[in-house]
Amino acid sequence: MTELLRPQAIGQDLARRDGPDKVTGTATYANETPVENPAYCHLIQADIARGRVSAVDTAEAEDVPGVIAVLTPGTSERLSSTEDKELAVLQTTDVAFRGQIVGIVIAETPEAARQAARLAAVTCSEQTHDVSLSADRVDLYKPDKVNPSFATDTSVGDVSAAMDSAAATVTETYTTAMNHNNPMEPHATTALWNDGQLTLWDSTQGVHSVRSTVAKVFGLDKGQVRVVCPYVGGGFGSKGTVHAHVVAAAMAARALPGRAMKLALTRQQMFSLVGYRTPTIQRVRLAADRDGRLSAIALDVVEQTSRIKEFAEQTAVAARMMYAAPNRATSHRLAALDVPVPSWMRAPGECPGMFGPEVAMDELAERLGIDPIEFRVRNEPARDPESGNPFSSRHLVACLRDGAERFGWADRDPRPGVRRDGDWLVGSGVASSVYPASRQAQSDATIRFADGRYAAEIGAADLGTGAWTTLAQIAADALDVPLDLVDVRIGDTDYPFASVAGGSSGTSTWGSAIVAAARAFREKYGLDPADGDEAQGQVPEYQAQERYALYAFGAQFAEVRVHADTGEIRVPRLVGVFAAGRIINPRTARSQFIGGMTMGMSMALHENSVLDPATGHVVNHDFAEYHIATCADAANIEAYWVDESDPHVNPMGSKGVGEIGIVGTAAAIANAAYHATGVRVRDLPVTLDKLLPGLD
Amino acid sequence: MPEITVRANGHARRVAVDTRSTLLDVLREQLGDTSPKKGCDHGQCGACTVLLSGRRVLSCLTLAVSCDDAEVTTAAGVSHAVQQAFVDHDAFQCGYCTPGQICSAVGMLDEFADGWPSHVTPDLTAAPELTDDEMAERMSGNLCRCGAYANIVPALRQAAGGPG
Amino acid sequence: MKPFDYRTATDMGTAVAEVSGRPDARFVAGGTNLVDHLKLGVAEPDLLVDITAVTSAAVEDRDGGLWIGAGVRNSDLAADRRVRERYPVLAQALLSGASGQLRNMATTGGNPLQRTRCVYFQDVTTPCNKRVPGSGCSAIGGYTRYHAILGASEHCVATHPSDMAVALSALDAKVHVLTPEGERSFPFVDLHRLPGEKPDQDTRLQHGDLITAIELPPSPFAQQSRYRKVRDRASYAFALVSVAAALDVADGIVRDVRIALGGVAHTPWRAYKAEQVLRGQPAEVASYRLAADAEMADARALDGIDGGNGFKIPLVTRTLVATLRDLT
């Protein structure tokens, strides 16, 4: 147990500190840093999915007025480390996926750079590529582990025997589509190499991890690299690791010392260069007795990775701990394809992994004639089925009950396809959410005092999560001073080391470091510090991890309407109730929840990166064709939480709120679509063509 | 390169522009106003929305050379109740779509005041009412990947003088 | 993007002379399609002639109908009282298209001339007969969700993306054009062409022909008209399919009808067969179904990744029946 802070600033409903700068557009993002006389980079990309670059003829490109240089595999610097093949930019002539960087144009203007990139003649010898994922490929393989370090397969008891003897079972295959993070701010890096010092203004979820990665790739000392990023225009995971364009920008800067290089990816380029969520094929088996007690849960997942770098999404891990079934089995198999490297996308693992099983739960509840909420309640485990540890707190049932009340679930007629309001078929659905309450092992913070004000410094990132504001609240309570006496300084490697904003661990990790620093500060200087006083602190060891199962939970309720003539599908109402520890700032936390739910709705109804097996690339690679929800799709989303304060997670008693909102949403919507129409769609996204054949 | 006069947020500036440059790029790269954002560069997201002679348009699809003498207002030059309403309702997260949302909202409210209908107006011949559905439809040209829509609509309601 | 010259037209005649005299010159109006294509490398003109100052931005009453200048913005046209009252199908089509910002830019002349949204057409790294004649069609066997079910050829299966144009087809609109030889006008339904062997040609206009206006003839029953667009998200999305219909019913019998379909062909698709079947029939769902079936008799689904586009055939039928039913 940790000593919990007495919440004063924590828990207050506060406007974002960066609000005024954002509503006037004066907050500066990576590509907007004012730099003297910048040059502009544009990437040249491979238009084959597998093969070899035999020649890059840059003559015509170099003739474009304003072009300064064209870097190619033949002319670029040799990198110090090429261990990470995704980052080995221009180090080889091999092409491993369509869209791979095969050249960099540097020019005086963005127009010239772009024109020249178009004129560079890349000749390739093409080999047959293979980008098709399927569950019956013979070359599927078992990775050593799945992200970040989970067992690939698990098996407890005997699922097959349980299936054979059960009163009711479900055996179905579900699929989720390839999805792209698509933060609104395209990935961008401004790079300057000056006197042996590399400065990167990079749009990133973690300045320190960019620094260590880039230092390693270029063989520099960490001290030679500074990374700055005060504002991030969204990331959802894609800015959580360094991608190739960052290396490209740094390379360009090193080729032209003293000149700042601006490199912003186009929206289209983001579909091949900055990661995506792998499509998944999920075979689910559930078995239960007549009373709705699960005897077996099994989830076998097939997904993809790239040939050059393994990324094994931990899709099945949630099924290991979610419900009390004595017989459990999970597995992950990968197909290594000629595709870009998959990467982190909001709630990796849990988000796709709670689709198949949560729809299957709905199917089994129906088969048993039990209300789907009741069915879930009956399968609440007393302890984590996987580790046997107690949950530090688990309020899934409270979320389900509270949500049912708010949503108006009580009088629900379970029969599918029987409600109609004008031209619309109406239905409702529910699903559970879960996300680990994690904390990173390392993060440091400094508290400084000057002119009567305190400053908390930590190289953290605010990608819209509210860190600018919530870290101030935490520091204020840790120092026991009014909030308006506290400044926060983040987004710069000049501040103490901070872990990446990912896995919903940011606030927990950085907040713990700030609390440690504040406690050290008070210990050192008491209540009456002098100007210039400062103290450091670091995140303590997460001892609770050994003894408890640490998770946030939630329940999502969707109302779905399907047009009886056209099959168009709308979600006029989505209600989520979460148990995520103590809420530091209700206003920003609510935004995180509804933001996740909105993205979950978008995943349920719209998002689908169409990978053409013939060309080998995602052909709907822009915002006109890759649909994400608009305001008209997602204007009515409600998020609530149940009171929960977990003394085991951290001194704030808080769990992460950034990802859980997207977990379960798609299942709730698919379940509601079934309830509306009687058509069970098991493949995301749920689009009208999948519903039409079942409508009268 | 042709020279044009851009009247951005009340300041007239003479700039030489590449005919290929969009108003968005000239504002951001030459005039130092980075409040209009580039989310897609192809008219598909609304992040670059500015007011051109008072109307909301996409600066990424507007050639700068066609804007000689035109009045341009960016979010940096807007001073409107909608901005505080966005802060009050936390109608953004990362803030990258926000300047475009703000300009779009200002334009949208003017269009509404002029009696323009929308796709969801039930009766095209009647004056539209500023319902949530109307606002959501009219703001759908501004994507928000952070998913702040459910806060944007109440913020607009507040800015329009309704219950926030 | 290749560098190009830019000129503001001083009058329509000069604009036509400037463009028709230079093979790589182009008009630019709202720019919402052309500027997009410049960036994509789909269009590589050497001269842009900006016609926004010289094309009329007025909507005028003429001969009982409406005369719409080519420079009228889509938003102004949709807000025009006369359009809303007398030609609701057109106002609805316009309002269902694009976004508020785009409608403020897009023009009456430019909208029908916007080019297909076929993903391969817009991606210069893939073969496309429309962009590069003879290079092949990547859509066939590829991603065809937004592609044609009617009138396609083995060379191109693209659809025309405009909503407005579908309404104009149903309304028997006329196009007024200024050519180097003088003024000319013809039915709007003759503006676009099927791909056949020349998918690079979207329309029957010659290079340098300038649309000066669109004329809506008086119609006793255009008031009874409706545009129904079916799309993958609630707003800001192109049509999967759409239906523009105007219906004249007397004593329970269809006296006259106009139907055009969007999202199904290389042109806005005037559904003459369905109209033919309907005239004189009882105004009821059974007749509408027969009419839709008649129109869809020639429809051909495309295979393709992600399920192909076969769903469009029943979707058109259902949407058409529902639209006529709602008009009755």
Ligand SMILES: Cc1cc2nc3c(=O)[nH]c(=O)nc-3n(C[C@H](O)[C@H](O)[C@H](O)COP(=O)(O)OP(=O)(O)OC[C@H]3O[C@@H](n4cnc5c(N)ncnc54)[C@H](O)[C@@H]3O)c2cc1C
């Ligand atoms: C993201 C996005 C979504 C969209 N969604 C929709 C939608 O849902 N429905 C829809 O219908 N449209 C949609 N559009 C397309 C939009 O409506 C068109 O781009 C617009 O109508 C084109 O008009 P413009 O004046 O901007 O044309 P421009 O881009 O200026 O010109 C288009 C073409 O027409 C030529 N031209 C223009 N005016 C004339 C003239 N008077 N005479 C001869 N030639 C001329 C130009 O040379 C050019 O070749 C969308 C566009 C975008 C970017």
Ligand code: SF4
């Ligand atoms: S359908 Fe037409 S536009 Fe699309 S790739 Fe084929 S030829 Fe090109």
Ligand code: FES
């Ligand atoms: S940047 Fe202009 S609409 Fe996206």
Ligand code: FES
């Ligand atoms: S606030 Fe991040 S995209 Fe809207």
